[in-house]
Amino acid sequence: MFSIAIQQQKYKTYILSDEIAGSQLEVVPERGGMITRWRIQGQELLYLDTERFAHPDLSVRGGIPILFPICGNLPENTYTYNGQTYTLKQHGFARDLPWQVTEQVTHEKARLTLVLNSNEQTRAVYPFEFQLAFTYELQDNTLEIRQNYQNLSSTPLPFSMGFHPYFVISDKNHLEFVIPSNEYQDQRTKEISPFHGNFDFGLDEIDVAFKQLTSQSASVVDNNRKLRLTLDYGKEYPILVFWTIKGKDFYCLEPWSAPRNALNTGEHLTVLDPGTSYQASVKLTANFF
Template identity: 30%
Template sequence: MTTIENDLLRVTIRPQGAELTSIFHKPTATEHLWQADPTIWGWHAPNLFPIVGGLKNDQLHIDGKAYPMKRHGFARQSVFEETESSDSHAILSLRANDETRAVYPYDFECQLIYELTDTTLSVTYRVVNEGGTAMYFSVGAHPAFNVPFNPGEAYTDYVLAFEQDEPLVTHQLSDAGLFSGETRPVPTVQNQLALTEHLFDQDALVFKNLKSRRITLRHKDRNEAVTVSFPDFPHLGIWAKPGAAFVCIEPWLGYADAEGEPTPIEQKEAMQYLAAGDVFMATFTISIG
């Protein structure tokens, strides 16, 4: 387990998936990250690579060959190596190996870079194409935040405040977790989306090409808040298990397949292209307070 901290925050990261397991705010003694109750949802904040979302028939099509690939990719199940750390900084790395090449035939290094500054945690995805040909991939975050923050409060005391007052339209998912082709409006009041126990009855809310690049989870009557800023991520998922005491705010670069015929990786919507030898980086931040 890797720990980074300062006077205000203590953050822990586990080797499996380079996954955040705790964001602890010291002044208020508050744990803000969901603690992965396995009877409800056994993750904290999985990192999604080399795909985001589900694939038709759980298959990724590359150069005319179908490779088995489960939803959200293999990174969250893989063991990352800590390659660098200090009191407030850590880098964890996954390199291509025989196991990854069996399902994803590219040579790569996928790094998660964590950096603490005051009450803000910066999370950077760094992908290096170490092969001799171009590669295609997606990355995404899936952090789950405890709601409510304090005892005696209710889930419905909290709202998600979007940076911009914009109409929200979610792209609906089928029972198989693929886009159905249907959309529906998501009502807000003055750029705020109220959390309710039935908000996610039809699975995640998926927003493509969102104008907002910042969302704040906060109590509707107080200033306590968790803010996720994602300047490098044009797509966003919001999700929770119905009735569970958390909400996921998920910056994405990529998303699920649509219902219909399988799509080759280079034609999948929102995939990232990386030429041989090139480096990709994208950052989001989590701020407490």
């Protein structure tokens, strides 16, 4: 049995439930349209910094923020289009703006669709007309995020897209990684290193990009919790980013469609013709063993 309830917490929160599986998903449209919690049988899967979440002027650290129209940051937070320079902060604006709920379905799965339209605020930093429609689907122990990107401009629409899931973890030393690549690039130094399935969690920060992916699936096993998280992504996402900070109870495994600064360099940039749309999908599965 599936249901969608609405609770007025700090923000209006939509709670999607698969009651037989004991799976629950919380979505907050006005806080970047983001998923803030995901629980299976009472077990929390996502990290959330509740203090930052409660402060509307701060970007949320936790849940599953949406990255659009860029992933990562731009040099000096700027890019040039048609000879004009624009300022766009890290990961873009979709994760900070209110989204609108357009559809709720509880037949065969719990499904919630949210929309973000271009507006005066977005046009000031990104001079295009667009509509994003994201559908969150919860069934059993699986969460799928279906995305539709639509160009409503009379000019081509350049963008990159991604997600920034924060997974909760008490001891990173119990993690095992299956990532379909044998090398990664440090996002700060640009140094490329071989990957043998583990990281040095003694470092203050790890911020690396896997750019040579050989399949559309990656997984992380938390042997402490007996939990395997599997991330499946379409070929629209040729990059996986891993990020964590020492002393913080989270790690992030992020599907990106393009690397940092793609809006300036054009590398892996998605460009939509006027009046066309583009679909993508990301799926997360949690299995306790």
